[in-house]
């Protein structure tokens with residue numbers, strides 16, 4: 001095939017050479033996937049990523065997803081969306097605000113013959129979907145957000161119906177300090193306990209990535225999940241949690257929306 005391939009000129013059956021060429025045109029890839037045996041990012045710095053991570057917790061989710069709907073927030077090249085569709089989910093929607101990643105995801109789904117919708121949407125705008133999903137993937141995104149707790153609140157308020165797969169980069173101790181229900185104003189020692197919920201703010205860069213804004217410790221990750229209305233069912237991988245959306249009981253904070261101006 002001559003010239004770049006466009007969505008309108010894609011072949012109905014991709015050959016390995018065509019896949020290799022189109023994948024190179026759409027790169028660089030963060031998701032190193034095998035599409036009909038062709039790696040999308042053969043020199044990926046994490047190797048077989050994200051499949052190697054996924055294998056750690058693939059069995060934590062139902063293998064038969066017929067009748068279920070899935071939302072993949074920050075879907076990137078579509079790895080998790082594809083996996084969910086392969087399990088038979090009725091509907092899979094991947095959202096990301098980066099058009100280049102969405103083009104990769106659409107290509108991957110096309111090559112694999114999987115019917116998945118990919119849409120440009122920020123996690124802050126999930127209310128626009130007007131729809132709840134049985135399974136929500138919210139992995140690898142939290143610490144890239146300047147307002148991560150707002151995003152978690154929005155996921156709870158608008159799109160999560162039942163299960164949520166959550167992952168965040170974590171730094172600091174993995175110890176979890178016991179936290180009392182309340183403290184007197186004069187008590188301050190617990191704030192210095194490394195196992196107290198703590199989120200490190202990254203003003204400049206971490207790992208050369210200017211979009212890494214926050215690095216919570218484990219206690220903070222878990223406390224924020226609970227506070228946003230997600231019961232932690234288990235932690236099948238170091239930084240990955242399987243949660244269930246629950247009604248917020250005595251903490252009915254909800255998502256706080258910034259004022260949009262007089263005419264919004």
Ligand SMILES: C[S@@+](CC[C@H](N)C(=O)[O-])C[C@H]1O[C@@H](n2cnc3c(N)ncnc32)[C@H](O)[C@@H]1O
Nearest residue numbers: 074076096097098101121122123139140141144
């Ligand atoms: C580190 S990647 C994680 C990709 C994938 N979820 C995973 O775990 O492999 C972060 C992704 O989140 C997307 N992203 C960042 N901020 C976002 C936002 N506000 N709304 C939607 N997607 C966002 C990025 O474009 C990128 O694709």
